[in-house]
Amino acid sequence: MDQAHRNQAGDLRVLHHPVLGDLPESRPVQITVDGQPLLAREGEAIAAALLAHGILVCRTMPGGREPRGVFCALGRCADCLMTVDGEPNVRACLIPVREGQVVWTQAGLGRWEGRAG
């Protein structure tokens, strides 16, 4: 079976897929994650953009700081809650990236920070 290729940047994207074909071109979307710029693909979920860059942690649990990341990718487990544009408890596995979006790893239950912009 054809081994899919990956790009050199250490990116975890599946650029070529034997069944699904080549990854289509897409407009790059710039977001900010914990203060660092990150290039995402238009239309993808926030958590997918993070995972493509090897970022697994979305939140830490209340109390013990235990980290959590995508578990169900279906909006059902709430392990991927992040603070997005000042709003806490956003499911990063469902909500798509948007140009200029500001994303923070969420600590515990998170808190409202007022909408940016």
Next chain:
Amino acid sequence: MKTTGIAVIGAGPAGIAAALAASEAGAAVTLIDENSTVGGQLRWRIAALRGLGDGLDGLPACQAVERLEERLAAADVSVLTNAVAWGLFEDGSLAVATPGGGFLLQAEKIVVATGSVDLALPFPGWTLPGVLTARAAQILLHLHRVLPGRRVAVVGEGLDAAELVTDLETAGAEVVLRASDPAQVVVSGDGRVEWVTANGERREADAVVIALGRQPDPELALQAQVDLGYSARLGCHLPLRSALLETSRPGLYVAGEAAGAADLAESFAEGRLAGLAAAGASPERIAATQEALARARSPERSVEVDRLRLGTSDRAQVEADTSSPWRSWGRAATAEGRDNSLARVALCRCEQVTIGEVRQAIEEGALTINDIKRRTRAGMGLCQGIFCTGAMALLLHAERGIPLSEIVPMTERPPARPIPLVSLVEIEE
């Protein structure tokens, strides 16, 4: 209040088949799904379809979705996506939440085709970032085109696990370890998956996929408090149904994996029958559809369906089925089990309740899932118990010897999903 002839909830293969059949029989149909497109589990699987008939067989599942959308459009079914049906009330009205707010829907008949969720059982490290369900892995690989990791371990031994191994390798990941028994798996790492140990082997890995199989998710039917029966095959309770797939609540049908259907072909065939029956199609048409459904079912499942319909007991099967990974997990999780290493593992991910705490609640007298929930908060988190009640039942069974057939599911109350407050405020009267 909006009205419709037949409301179908869930637009996977069963719901789509129900909607198409009901509309073909002349009913006004509203098909509701929480996702942005129809297709259910087909949306992210790439395995070639079998058993769905003309125009679909042979296509990768995700590429069949467009064909089904075209059929729905041609059949004049009203399709509501991004819409969660979160409550089914006494008076038969359905509460639906949409991004813009919400509404109540009054339907003459309701078909619940809400499918299944992935079965998960706790093991040390199962809450670490990098551990994910089979569906999450397929969604990442095929919808988002991202590898969950380069070196991946797969937990589970059935068909779903085999499909996941193929999917991962096809996309370019390396499967470094396979483990059949979740009770034997230990995952460790500093803030993320780094090591996986199973069957005496230890491997470096950056992701672990839990592919233990699927569990029916008939939550709306449970809210309606329909009569239930036990399935030893699945180790859980299922809505009891007539030969036409109607539950004990008149006008409420359940079809597909939500009712325990074993696979795609059976789910599709059940959906078609429920749709025709709800729409009051001619007896000839219904008889032909029942025959097609019988052909789509395995002999084992046919026996189960008949048994549930007739209410005959399944003792022998309950006693015989003690070797599955489910039971062995239950034994390992007891105080006498393995080496007590599971005691500190979270059973309930959301509320961070450990197996040890649940064991203690059982020791102190908890006899039901509702008891455990009240005493420990396990099952009260945002996931609403979908990833922990199975484990609670196994632990009750192992600790107390209560037959699984007598452990009833948690009492389900609306909302079926956490919903924004606006959906409640903005319900149109």
